[in-house]
Amino acid sequence: MTKSVKQAENDKSFEDAMLELEEIVSKLEKGDVSLEESIMNFQQGIELSRYCASKLDEAEKKISILLQNEEGNLIEKDFDI
Amino acid sequence: MNKVFSVSDINNYIKQLVANDGILSGLSVRGEISNFKHHYTGHMYFTIKDNNSVLKCVMFKSQASILKFAPQNGEKVIVSGYISVFERDGQYQFYASDMQPDGIGALHLAFEQLKNKLQSEGLFNSDIKKKLPVLPRSIGVVTSSTGAVIRDIINVTYRRHSNMKILLYPVAVQGTQAAGQIAAAIKKLNELNQVDVIIIARGGGSLEELWAFNEEIVARSIYASNIPIISAVGHETDFTICDFVSDLRAPTPSAAAELAVPDVEVLQYKLQNYNIKMKNLLVKKLTMCQTQLHKANSRHVFRHPYDKVNQYRLKLDNELKHLFKNNEMLLKDRKSQFGILAGKLDVLSPLKILERGYSVTRLPEGAIVSMVEQVQIGDNLEICLANGTVDCNVVSVSLYESISATKASASTIVKDTSQVYFREDKAYD
Numbered sequence: 001m002t003k004s005v006k007q008a009e010n011d012k013s014f015e016d017a018m019l020e021l022e023e024i025v026s027k028l029e030k031g032d033v034s035l036e037e038s039i040m041n042f043q044q045g046i047e048l049s050r051y052c053a054s055k056l057d058e059a060e061k062k063i064s065i066l067l068q069n070e071e072g073n074l075i076e077k078d079f080d081i
Numbered sequence: 082m083n084k085v086f087s088v089s090d091i092n093n094y095i096k097q098l099v100a101n102d103g104i105l106s107g108l109s110v111r112g113e114i115s116n117f118k119h120h121y122t123g124h125m126y127f128t129i130k131d132n133n134s135v136l137k138c139v140m141f142k143s144q145a146s147i148l149k150f151a152p153q154n155g156e157k158v159i160v161s162g163y164i165s166v167f168e169r170d171g172q173y174q175f176y177a178s179d180m181q182p183d184g185i186g187a188l189h190l191a192f193e194q195l196k197n198k199l200q201s202e203g204l205f206n207s208d209i210k211k212k213l214p215v216l217p218r219s220i221g222v223v224t225s226s227t228g229a230v231i232r233d234i235i236n237v238t239y240r241r242h243s244n245m246k247i248l249l250y251p252v253a254v255q256g257t258q259a260a261g262q263i264a265a266a267i268k269k270l271n272e273l274n275q276v277d278v279i280i281i282a283r284g285g286g287s288l289e290e291l292w293a294f295n296e297e298i299v300a301r302s303i304y305a306s307n308i309p310i311i312s313a314v315g316h317e318t319d320f321t322i323c324d325f326v327s328d329l330r331a332p333t334p335s336a337a338a339e340l341a342v343p344d345v346e347v348l349q350y351k352l353q354n355y356n357i358k359m360k361n362l363l364v365k366k367l368t369m370c371q372t373q374l375h376k377a378n379s380r381h382v383f384r385h386p387y388d389k390v391n392q393y394r395l396k397l398d399n400e401l402k403h404l405f406k407n408n409e410m411l412l413k414d415r416k417s418q419f420g421i422l423a424g425k426l427d428v429l430s431p432l433k434i435l436e437r438g439y440s441v442t443r444l445p446e447g448a449i450v451s452m453v454e455q456v457q458i459g460d461n462l463e464i465c466l467a468n469g470t471v472d473c474n475v476v477s478v479s480l481y482e483s484i485s486a487t488k489a490s491a492s493t494i495v496k497d498t499s500q501v502y503f504r505e506d507k508a509y510d
Contacts, residue, residue: 025359031366035370038362042363049356055216056349058244059218059246065249079249
């Protein structure tokens with residue numbers, strides 16, 4: 001159960017996380033929620049922001065080219081500019 | 082007598098004449114298509130006509146299949162080919178090897194025709210356009226592996242996001258192979274499912290050079306793609322079918338990279354901004370709560386918590402004072418009333434009567450003697466005076482003649498036994 005929730009959290013797309021973060025910021029901006037809720041929102045927001053930042057670092061720097069080998073299968077090779 | 086020929090001979094002779102004619106063996110004819118039939122064998126049969134006459138035409142499958150546009154009745158065309166005689170029927174016809182729309186080029190017409198067809202099928206509908214991901218895991222590029230296009234895309238990509246992965250699918254971008262390769266690349270990239278967005282790109286060129294991007298097979302493969310596709314074919318002013326069916330059109334390959342890849346610094350700045358904003362807002366909220374708390378604390382009721390109690394206490398004291406005062410007055414009132422009553426009582430008191438010299442005589446058992454018949458000689462009587470009692474012994478009893486028996490009590494003669502004494506304890510106040 002916990003694992004699947006965790007899994008879902010990890011699969012969240014960058015833009016979804018960004019959108020949630022924006023919503024939280026605007027909620028905090030309105031300021032009509034209780035202090036407890038504000039603190040909860042803040043914690044969620046910080047977590048989302050960390051998640052987004054990790055997504056920004058996550059990509060793998062690489063340029064590849066797809067080529068066909070003798071059997072006609074596609075193989076990935078480094079591409080030199 | 083002229084020479085007599087067979088029909089075959091003369092038709093064959095005419096055919097030779099026509100075939101050897103410098104004009105008829107290779108010419109172009111302008112006219113309007115009519116009686117157009119696209120036979121199931123792939124051959125096209127039609128006539129072209131002007132205001133005065135018609136010319137029978139045929140275009141065989143090998144040429145008909147590479148026509149870029151679909152001829153239609155009424156269309157003005159320029160047909161190229163040669164005139165020949167069909168000996169069996171004794172008829173001549175125009176054997177067309179190529180056909181161009183008169184006025185606009187064949188490619189233009191083909192472009193318009195395919196565009197209209199795909200549009201009516203809904204392939205360009207804006208509601209089926211897929212949204213580009215803000216941050217793709219990696220981007221696929223379908224273009225030539227040589228040339229400026231891929232380098233531009235790589236440069237722009239790394240300027241914006243230095244860690245982005247680029248997967249190049251090399252294809253021919255012009256020539257007869259190009260359309261098939263481009264369509265296959267899109268299909269393959271969908272199967273591999275490694276990229277989140279695909280850029281189809283080519284540098285500028287003539288309509289002929291860009292033609293692969295106007296082929297139906299390319300349009301269909303883009304339409305079928307589950308991965309969003311950005312089209313960047315030719316210069317900004319060149320429009321291709323590929324542009325219309327793609328999810329987004331970019332004016333240049335560099336612009337396509339800009340659309341596909343986010344500027345990581347902008348995103349980081351945005352995130353940082355959110356963080357700062359959230360922190361500030363939370364601090365603001367906390368300050369607000371503190372202020373509220375402070376305000377509440379500084380309220381009168383918290384600063385002087387016993388104030389209200391003291392007020393009530395004062396009020397209570399006051400009330401009590403009133404109560405006591407009222408009570409006192411009531412008491413005084415009662416006292417004075419009592420005084421009056423006591424005075425009245427005093428006046429009515431038998432003691433007052435005794436003070437005036439009257440006395441009360443009692444029998445030993447306590448009964449008051451009011452009639453002489455109550456006593457006999459020798460009885461001991463007690464006589465109560467104003468300030469004491471006297472014990473007496475009856476020596477004689479006489480009844481007043483003139484007074485009725487009921488009033489004869491007073492003059493009972495009693496003998497003093499000389500035992501008169503003050504009974505101080507019984508003295509009246």
